[in-house]
Amino acid sequence: MTATLEAAAPSPAGEIPSFTVTMRIRRFNPEVSDEPTWEDFTVEAHGTDRVLDALHKIKWDMDGSLTFRRSCAHGVCGSDAMRINGRNRLACKTLLKDVNPDKPITVEPIKGLPVVKDLVVDMEPFFASYREIMPFLITTGNEPSKERYQSPEDRARFDDTTKCILCAACTSSCPVFWTDGQYFGPAAIVNAHRFIFDSRDEGGSQRLEILNDKEGVWRCRTTFNCTEACPRGIEVTKAIQEVKRAMITRAF
Amino acid sequence: MAHGTAAVAKVDSPRSPYVRRKTTRGNYELYSWIFMRASGVVLLVLIFGHLFVNLMVGEGVHAIDFAFVGGKWSNPMWQVWDLLMLWLAMIHGTNGVRTIINDYATRDMTRLVLKGLLYLAFTVVVVLGTLVIFTFDACPPDAPAELLASFCTA
Numbered sequence: 538m539t540a541t542l543e544a545a546a547p548s549p550a551g552e553i554p555s556f557t558v559t560m561r562i563r564r565f566n567p568e569v570s571d572e573p574t575w576e577d578f579t580v581e582a583h584g585t586d587r588v589l590d591a592l593h594k595i596k597w598d599m600d601g602s603l604t605f606r607r608s609c610a611h612g613v614c615g616s617d618a619m620r621i622n623g624r625n626r627l628a629c630k631t632l633l634k635d636v637n638p639d640k641p642i643t644v645e646p647i648k649g650l651p652v653v654k655d656l657v658v659d660m661e662p663f664f665a666s667y668r669e670i671m672p673f674l675i676t677t678g679n680e681p682s683k684e685r686y687q688s689p690e691d692r693a694r695f696d697d698t699t700k701c702i703l704c705a706a707c708t709s710s711c712p713v714f715w716t717d718g719q720y721f722g723p724a725a726i727v728n729a730h731r732f733i734f735d736s737r738d739e740g741g742s743q744r745l746e747i748l749n750d751k752e753g754v755w756r757c758r759t760t761f762n763c764t765e766a767c768p769r770g771i772e773v774t775k776a777i778q779e780v781k782r783a784m785i786t787r788a789f
Numbered sequence: 790m791a792h793g794t795a796a797v798a799k800v801d802s803p804r805s806p807y808v809r810r811k812t813t814r815g816n817y818e819l820y821s822w823i824f825m826r827a828s829g830v831v832l833l834v835l836i837f838g839h840l841f842v843n844l845m846v847g848e849g850v851h852a853i854d855f856a857f858v859g860g861k862w863s864n865p866m867w868q869v870w871d872l873l874m875l876w877l878a879m880i881h882g883t884n885g886v887r888t889i890i891n892d893y894a895t896r897d898m899t900r901l902v903l904k905g906l907l908y909l910a911f912t913v914v915v916v917l918g919t920l921v922i923f924t925f926d927a928c929p930p931d932a933p934a935e936l937l938a939s940f941c942t943a
Contacts, residue, residue, distance in 0.1 A: 665809070716895055719809055746814060755818035758892070781822070788819055 554584045558633055559641035560591050562603065565652050573652070577641060582633050588621055588644065589628040605656035612768060615704030619656050620645040625706040625766040647709035649718060663705045666721045670729040670747055675740030691736040698731040698776050700769040707763035707773050719752045723763035723773045726754055730776040733783060745784050754781050821884055828881045835874045856938040859927030863938070868922055875918045883911045 558580055565573035578595045589610055596603045605628070608614040612630040619628055621644055622636050628644070636642050650658040676685075701724065708714050708722030729748055733741045748754050754777055763773035844850045861867040886907055894900040928941035 669809075713892055716892055747812075749814060749816065749819060751813035751815075751818050752809065753814075753818070755822050756891075758888075784819055785823065788816060 555581060556584070556638060558582050558591065558638040560595060561641040561643045562592075562595075562655070563643070563645040564603075564655050565646075566602075566654055575643075582638070584634055586633050587629055588619075588626075588631045588633060588636070588642065589617060591633060591642075592628060592644070603656075604654045613702060615702035618647055618704040618706040618709070618768070620647055620709075625710045627704060627706070627768040630768055647705060649709045649711070649715045650705070658705075658709075660705060662718055663708055663722065663724065664703075666708075666725040667703065667728060669721070670725050670744055671740060672728045672732065674732070674735070674738055675743070676737070677739050685737045687736055694736070695731050695734040697771050698727045698734075700771050701727050701731070702769060703728075704768060706766040706768055707771075710762040710766035712760060712762065713756050713758060720756045721748065721750070721753050723757075723777060726757075726777050726780055727771060727773055730780050733780060741783075742787065745780070745787060748780060749784050754784065757781075825881060825884060828877045832874070832877050832881060835870065835877070839870070839874060855936050859925070860938040860940070862922060862925045863927045863940070872919065872922050875922070876915065879911055879915050879918075883907060 560578045560580055562576050562578065563573050564576045578599055580591045580594050580599075582591055582594070589607060592603065592605055592607075596605075605617065605619070607617040607629060609616070610629045612627050615627070617628040618625060620626075621628065621631055622642055625647055633642065644656065646652050646656045646658045650660065650662060652658050703724060705724060707727070708724045711720065711723055713720045714722050726748060729744045732738045733744050757774070757777045759774055759778070761774050763777075764771075764775070767773055843853060862871070887904060890900055890903045890907065894903060927938055929937075934941070
């Protein structure tokens with residue numbers, strides 16, 4: 538990847554239109570002040586640049602103290618979920634030209650999780666909920682000597698929820714989660730759904746039991762914020778409804 | 790975690806309130822979720838039936854007076870109808886407001902006070918309403934006869 542990036546840089550300007558864009562970033566440094574502040578940076582950007590490229594320019598060339606997470610930078614690792622122009626997105630999947638570069642582009646940390654510094658939040662409460670729903674295959678009896686067979690139809694049943702990258706864009710877009718952070722959150726339910734509807738898994742009823750909690754699926758108000766926020770296009774609210782339905786059919 | 794400086798330790802503190810305090814498993818929220826849907830459907834029938842009988846049948850809204858209400862509450866069918874409407878509407882509404890309080894109140898104390906007020910209001914309305922439906926006297930003595938229902942002969 539590095540080779541292609543370097544090769545692209547010296548290509549003649551004018552091929553790709555470039556423009557200046559103002560990045561309005563919410564800065565927070567607990568060692569300096571307890572109050573977060575907005576800081577504007579003006580960046581020269583190309584039409585093909587993503588929000589992450591603009592953040593890189595700021596960090597590498599203007600202010601090295603800017604702090605944010607990113608790992609793969611290609612929309613798979615789920616490290617750089619942030620609130621861009623008021624919506625949760627992955628900085629590495631959002632092109633600057635798609636978020637109206639004529640006006641300042643606001644970049645904030647995702648809401649509802651404690652901010653550590655600048656755009657970095659403490660993901661621990663999010664992962665704690667994820668661990669609670671036991672995101673691993675649970676089986677009984679002897680291990681089979683060959684693969685655990687699954688038909689394509691059975692696989693398709695939970696295909697949508699296998700796409701989750703645990704970026705927390707959904708959970709931190711949920712107004713119920715913002716209130717007190719006690720709600721399990723859409724991401725935990727999506728990952729429970731992935732195993733509950735897996736024909737090879739036998740821990741479904743345990744997971745339903747865990748999510749049949751005052752802070753579980755029943756706190757979902759179907760506002761669809763999570764479905765809109767998901768950078769992987771998972772139908773999150775639908776998955777939550779399916780888990781609700783499974784609980785009701787189990788109870789009656 | 791062992792942090793060397795006090796400044797770093799300060800970052801850790803916001804973490805504590807985000808831990809789930811206790812597990813609250815059980816079917817309570819499941820049944821309340823189903824109740825909201827079921828009672829909603831039943832209430833649609835009850836309320837529109839009530840509106841139709843009171844406002845449209847016969848003389849319509851002009852027929853409503855003490856005698857009309859007295860006549861209705863002397864009939865066991867309407868007693869049950871109104872009692873059901875009262876209870877279902879009150880439980881449905883109270884449960885709805887309870888969820889709203891849960892969603893919007895950020896502090897435990899606010900939540901406790903608001904829910905206390907809510908349950909108090911619920912109890913007062915339901916007890917008073919139930920009492921009225923069952924103890925209502927359609928033919929009070931010493932009342933002018935023209936105000937009373939036709940079946941009052943005293």
